[in-house]
Amino acid sequence: MISLIVICSSPAVASGDSPAAEAIVRTLSAFVGAAVRGLVREAVLVGPPHIKLGYIADHAGCAFIESKSEAEGIADALPLARAAHLLIVRAGYVPETGFAEAIEDLLRFGKAETQGWLLRGEAERPIEKILTHLVRPAALLAPRRLCLGVKSPSLAALAKATRARLARHIRLRRVI
Template identity: 40%
Template sequence: MLSVIILCGGASAEAVVRTLAPLVDATVRGIVRDVVLAGGPERQLALIADHAGCAFIEADMEAEVLAGALAAARGDALMFLHAGHIPEPGFFEEVEDVLAVGLGPGGRVLRAAPEGFLERLFPHLAAKVGLVAARNVCETAQPVSFRHLCAKTRGPKELRRRMRRIV
């Protein structure tokens, strides 16, 4: 089961809530174990986390946010998501298949759905908006930023399903 860490960054409260919504079905299906909201202290995460029944971490520095989120997550498999993105249909089925086989030593990067002409031609140019990786790989990386975490847990594969921007 996955522990999902939603990186709230500069996202609005509405974007955070809309990112949480698809996780309800995944939780009912037994894919998601727990959710941690992570971001700066000005994000009103305590209120959203209280209503959603999830944990929250607030800190000023991104390295502190990631360290706190890693400590708060309970599962052995972690999924990091940027608030403001939701998965395309079939996303959690693909994640379920990946977890059944095993994550291995690297992570699986989640990219945004292509929005521009160049991203449609070259899908690898789409922004990295998430990551699925084993807890021990993430802890060993000692990330200072999401970009650093993606670089340190770089796996050979990406998930095929994309994350659609909602705001």
């Protein structure tokens, strides 16, 4: 099982307008199937106070953390996560078909207890199609125990602390 943490502080989301709310809702709704399968145990929204995460969290039945920085929000969300693994996703990204099965396989056979896995979004610029390492990470799957001791746990810091490798066969698609 995994705990889902949705980072709602990206520039596209942090503006607080309706596309921001739509990005958060679309990301959350994309994981409903994984929750029904028993893969996702709970969800926590993390973002700045001005985007009113409480309203979305109340309707979605999940927790929320409001903070000024991504690292502070993740640090506050980590104790709320009860599952052995965390999936930290940027709002506005949704998994592609077969995501739940790929995550289950990764957890079962992919050294998921000892390291993290970076999940990339799709290439948005032509250069990213050639130089795939330039594609910004959209998510991180990592053991919770490796994340708890990280100071200032931004997505990048957690990836480094968990020695995250790229999960090439798992992609997320940008929707907003």
